[in-house]
Amino acid sequence: MTAGASASSKERAELGALAALCSLPHMGPARVRALLTGRDAPEAIDQLRAGRAAALAELRSCRGVDETLIATWRRQIASAFEHAAIDGHPVGADLLAAHAREGIWLSVPGRSDAAEIWESDPEPPALLFGQGSVIDPQVRRVGVVGTRRCTAYGRTVAQQLGSGLAAAGVAVVSGLATGIDGIAQRAALDAGGSVIGIVGSGLDQVYPASNRTLWADVARHGTLLSEYPLGRRAAQWQFPARNRIVAALCEVLVVVESGSAGGSMYTVDAAAERDRPVMAVPGPITSAASAGTNRLLAEGCAPVCEVADVLAALGEPGRGDAVPNGLGLPAAPAEPLDQRVLDELSAGPRTLDEMALLTGTSLGELASSLGRLQLSGWASEAGGWWEKAR
Amino acid sequence: MLATATTATLVGVDGHVVTVEVHTSNGLPSFTIVGLPDAACREARDRVRAAVLSSGLDWPDSRVTVNLAPSGLRKGGAVLDVAMAVAVLAVTEQVPAESLRGKAFLGELGLDGAVRGTAGVLPLTDALRDDAVVVASEAYHVALAASPRDVHPVRTLGELASVLAGRAPWPDPPPVPPQPSPVPVPDLSDVIGQPSARRAVEVAAAGGHHLLMLGPPGAGKTMLARRLVGLLPALSRQCAMEATRVQSAAGLPLPTGLATRPLLRSPHHTATVTALIGGGTNAIRPGEISLAHRGVLFLDELGEFAPSVLDAMRQPLEEGVVRVSRALGTCSFPTRFLLVAAMNPCPCGQAGRPNSCRCSDLVRQRYLRRLSGPLLDRFDLRIQVRPPDPDQLLDGIRGEPTVAVASRVAAARERAASRGVEANVELTGEQLEHFAPLTPAAHAALRERLRGGLLSGRGLHRVRCVALTLCDLAGDEPLVDAERLDEALMLRASVGNLHAPVAAGAAP
Numbered sequence: 001m002t003a004g005a006s007a008s009s010k011e012r013a014e015l016g017a018l019a020a021l022c023s024l025p026h027m028g029p030a031r032v033r034a035l036l037t038g039r040d041a042p043e044a045i046d047q048l049r050a051g052r053a054a055a056l057a058e059l060r061s062c063r064g065v066d067e068t069l070i071a072t073w074r075r076q077i078a079s080a081f082e083h084a085a086i087d088g089h090p091v092g093a094d095l096l097a098a099h100a101r102e103g104i105w106l107s108v109p110g111r112s113d114a115a116e117i118w119e120s121d122p123e124p125p126a127l128l129f130g131q132g133s134v135i136d137p138q139v140r141r142v143g144v145v146g147t148r149r150c151t152a153y154g155r156t157v158a159q160q161l162g163s164g165l166a167a168a169g170v171a172v173v174s175g176l177a178t179g180i181d182g183i184a185q186r187a188a189l190d191a192g193g194s195v196i197g198i199v200g201s202g203l204d205q206v207y208p209a210s211n212r213t214l215w216a217d218v219a220r221h222g223t224l225l226s227e228y229p230l231g232r233r234a235a236q237w238q239f240p241a242r243n244r245i246v247a248a249l250c251e252v253l254v255v256v257e258s259g260s261a262g263g264s265m266y267t268v269d270a271a272a273e274r275d276r277p278v279m280a281v282p283g284p285i286t287s288a289a290s291a292g293t294n295r296l297l298a299e300g301c302a303p304v305c306e307v308a309d310v311l312a313a314l315g316e317p318g319r320g321d322a323v324p325n326g327l328g329l330p331a332a333p334a335e336p337l338d339q340r341v342l343d344e345l346s347a348g349p350r351t352l353d354e355m356a357l358l359t360g361t362s363l364g365e366l367a368s369s370l371g372r373l374q375l376s377g378w379a380s381e382a383g384g385w386w387e388k389a390r
Numbered sequence: 391m392l393a394t395a396t397t398a399t400l401v402g403v404d405g406h407v408v409t410v411e412v413h414t415s416n417g418l419p420s421f422t423i424v425g426l427p428d429a430a431c432r433e434a435r436d437r438v439r440a441a442v443l444s445s446g447l448d449w450p451d452s453r454v455t456v457n458l459a460p461s462g463l464r465k466g467g468a469v470l471d472v473a474m475a476v477a478v479l480a481v482t483e484q485v486p487a488e489s490l491r492g493k494a495f496l497g498e499l500g501l502d503g504a505v506r507g508t509a510g511v512l513p514l515t516d517a518l519r520d521d522a523v524v525v526a527s528e529a530y531h532v533a534l535a536a537s538p539r540d541v542h543p544v545r546t547l548g549e550l551a552s553v554l555a556g557r558a559p560w561p562d563p564p565p566v567p568p569q570p571s572p573v574p575v576p577d578l579s580d581v582i583g584q585p586s587a588r589r590a591v592e593v594a595a596a597g598g599h600h601l602l603m604l605g606p607p608g609a610g611k612t613m614l615a616r617r618l619v620g621l622l623p624a625l626s627r628q629c630a631m632e633a634t635r636v637q638s639a640a641g642l643p644l645p646t647g648l649a650t651r652p653l654l655r656s657p658h659h660t661a662t663v664t665a666l667i668g669g670g671t672n673a674i675r676p677g678e679i680s681l682a683h684r685g686v687l688f689l690d691e692l693g694e695f696a697p698s699v700l701d702a703m704r705q706p707l708e709e710g711v712v713r714v715s716r717a718l719g720t721c722s723f724p725t726r727f728l729l730v731a732a733m734n735p736c737p738c739g740q741a742g743r744p745n746s747c748r749c750s751d752l753v754r755q756r757y758l759r760r761l762s763g764p765l766l767d768r769f770d771l772r773i774q775v776r777p778p779d780p781d782q783l784l785d786g787i788r789g790e791p792t793v794a795v796a797s798r799v800a801a802a803r804e805r806a807a808s809r810g811v812e813a814n815v816e817l818t819g820e821q822l823e824h825f826a827p828l829t830p831a832a833h834a835a836l837r838e839r840l841r842g843g844l845l846s847g848r849g850l851h852r853v854r855c856v857a858l859t860l861c862d863l864a865g866d867e868p869l870v871d872a873e874r875l876d877e878a879l880m881l882r883a884s885v886g887n888l889h890a891p892v893a894a895g896a897a898p
Contacts, residue, residue, distance in 0.1 A: 149751075208751070351776050353586050363586060367879065375839070384604065
């Protein structure tokens, strides 16, 4: 069910009440679900306001709900009812209007076009706020996630996966974070592919701020989703919750780079819980940014060596023909010095001083060599550190 | 009865001539100073009276009025003491009034009659138009540096009175202090390994390019900055005058008269805008950026300076002069200095290899955001300083000494001088086009980098300028080839992740 011009007044009342419920602080999907057992949203919110024992009992059975929290909810609902009474609208109508003004649609996952995705989900969101196009269940979806602190190698792989999947007509699902997530989605957008971005704050609360443009581009050319209403600030606990939606929405999850502990590992757990195949990109065993992915491979996860591997796991091996070069390598450097420099970089990031010492060349020659490698995409520099980018 | 004596007072770093008029008349004995004296100047009443009496001279038993003309100018400090005293001696006919003519008097008096030096002797002497200047013995060499006129050093007021009365000749000047050794310590040979840092320091000294060093604590950033000063050539007479003027006005010790070596100023990061730029409540004093004029301003822990303080430096950095306006008036201070800054790449300082820093993204971004883009743009050289390689440290092989590098720097500076500038950093775009043409290969390489988003149009000019300095250091023809350009680009590394994602994202 999606709010639109065609929605009946009963549906609108129901959506409004649901939005009002989801706007309450600390009202997560489990608590909303508990409240909605055996009653619809307008009834539920009415009972909560009136303090009916049955509704409260359901809530009290949820973990972490105490009387203070219930009192806060009831206070907020009472004030929402007062405002609604003054305006002469049902509760939550103002919320619906505010979201409609921003071009945001509301969708109840279990009753949307993509309901089948959520059918067997252990923890479906109670309500999704979206911008851009609605999820088309016909389009295949691959999650590309990874660390925020990626290396040059991870950046290259994320870019190639993003553009490769876009070329194969597969949607890239990710969390719009700094690092791998954002890079993959940017590459997919640039290649004209479809993207589904799930964020951990209200759709007007851009986080991280450096991704503002990407955020807007996803909303314009793809689907931007959030579990939270407008105005909800980013909070630490909301990101793992966001990651479970990433895991639920993708059909195959690819981890490009991840430390042994991190948000991506949460997504991996959530994907495993939902029987989504998880794949990992192998990295150097000396790289901290690949510790988690290499561990996944050791535990039996399928490796990703080219885009076709992902497409095969998706059950669409034929689509690989549309992908230009997979994760192909550029031509090997011609100059012998360039090759020597590259060999030194293979062991991990190096500073200019280390390179000068190891290769025994003058700074000028070394600079020329690194410049050539950078332009041909073999090496990249960040903060004075040189890395092999492929 | 009336007598006058000439002296000068300091406003900013400029001297202004002041005429001291002393008038005695009948009435209750008193001593009044009029003509906008500040607190230190008003206290001269007690110092002058005590000094005259301690010197065995007589104080008039009448009403004494001192006027400091022009009366609209605010007079500060104790430098007018001696002029007041000799004018009082003249009005009481203890010295002949004619003996004061054609002379100016600069100095503070002690209660025992001793004549002491004050801040600003050089600009004050410079401002005077009299044939002879009488100064304290200790300020003799500074005053002599200012003008070729007669400078007479005196130690006490009694001595001065005897000379003016014609009872004694002028005392002999104090001996010339030994010049500082031409090779300054500390020496660059103490820096072991670290080729890129050594190179950057050399290029900074040769071309006058501002230098930003990023590195963890203990990597040797401060050590490098201290050695950079030693690489700079001795100041020319003109530059030395400009620098000494400011240093003298600020009351810095100038034992040899003219400051012939560039000065290193390293203010602490708690410095305020006023301390760095100049200003003050009672008098407008030059700030650290002016004290470092023709020298080096070293800002350690750049990230800890208040952003407002750093941004205040932008305009003086560009224009070479800062105008400080206060209720007291407006002063211009020269600010041509070499800016050397050091900072940690992030608050934890341990951001060694990529992905090893433990600071959160937010903390790191906040730290780097304190440096505004425009300020960062002023640094032509930005390098990462890593601790030296342990093997090299233990090998005990010392680096190239300061003397060898300094001679290359001096040669490069001579080339710059032949282009009509002090250092290459002052060259304009047109001059660069004329003095340092690009080879076709370099042209192509630059175009590629501009296209690839690895270089901004603004950075282009600076990179060419550094490349020219590299040519000068090598003693080559000033033709910029691709290798020099690459090295210049290398010495202009991205800072933290402030610029990196843009550049890296643009790479194919």
